[in-house]
Amino acid sequence: MTFFQPPDAHHDAETGQSGLGETVRTFIYAVVIAFGVRTFAYEPFNIPSGSMIPTLLIGDYLFVSKFSYGYSKYTLGFGLPLFEGRIMGREPQRGDVIVFKLPRDNKTDYIKRLIGLPGDKIQMLNGVLHINGQPVGMQRLEDIGATNHMGQHVRIAQYLETLPGGKVHKIYKESMTGVLDNTPIYVVPPKHYFMMGDNRDNSLDSRVPSAVGYVPEENLVGRAEFIFFSLEDGTHFWELWRWPFDLRGSRLLSGVN
Numbered sequence: 001m002t003f004f005q006p007p008d009a010h011h012d013a014e015t016g017q018s019g020l021g022e023t024v025r026t027f028i029y030a031v032v033i034a035f036g037v038r039t040f041a042y043e044p045f046n047i048p049s050g051s052m053i054p055t056l057l058i059g060d061y062l063f064v065s066k067f068s069y070g071y072s073k074y075t076l077g078f079g080l081p082l083f084e085g086r087i088m089g090r091e092p093q094r095g096d097v098i099v100f101k102l103p104r105d106n107k108t109d110y111i112k113r114l115i116g117l118p119g120d121k122i123q124m125l126n127g128v129l130h131i132n133g134q135p136v137g138m139q140r141l142e143d144i145g146a147t148n149h150m151g152q153h154v155r156i157a158q159y160l161e162t163l164p165g166g167k168v169h170k171i172y173k174e175s176m177t178g179v180l181d182n183t184p185i186y187v188v189p190p191k192h193y194f195m196m197g198d199n200r201d202n203s204l205d206s207r208v209p210s211a212v213g214y215v216p217e218e219n220l221v222g223r224a225e226f227i228f229f230s231l232e233d234g235t236h237f238w239e240l241w242r243w244p245f246d247l248r249g250s251r252l253l254s255g256v257n
Helices: 009-040 240-246
Strands: 042-046 060-065 097-101 109-116 121-125 128-131 137-140 144-147 153-162 168-173 192-196 220-230
Touching (some): 097 192, 109 128
Antiparallel strands (some): 042 060, 060 220, 097 220, 109 192, 121 128, 137 153, 144 153
């Protein structure tokens, strides 16, 4: 005769402990994988300022490839003195949009376009970029209306700028006689780069030596690859209820030129 046997309480406890342990291990694996991807492959960044308009807008969220130029202590080690220089290094290309650590403090993330390579002579003359004594190509596009930082409605000139090597991208110009439209000649030192924003009259960049200046190669974090999310300026990521109204759908999964 077979009698009903109650469940083994000890077995259930072991099963519960095993399930909890498996959950903890899965969570740890997920954290390690996410940390590895963020450290060695792709890191998300958001755009808080308008210095790269029209290429990047305030409220854009993008992925930066950290393997593009190899690795430095700022790419891998959060600035810790793990090693000097770069390992597995590859030269960036003129025109790349790059995230780098601000040389002034080696902590703040900046994003600008690479304009000058080591040895280049960079100068602005009457609002036109000159590289090694030659003006870059500038094709005037239709002006656009915008509101400046003082709340004034202004007309902004758009140009297609063609860099040596063939990189073509849009820039904004509010004036040809602004503070940064006529500069001395900057000679880019070895193992350094010259960065500029596409919103030329509203960008703190390598044209201001006391603020940014030349960017050492080890300060390069990675190349901006594509926008994975974008919200209208003033909308925070956590404000989910505003997404249906403020999501810039046309910018999702678009490449950074």
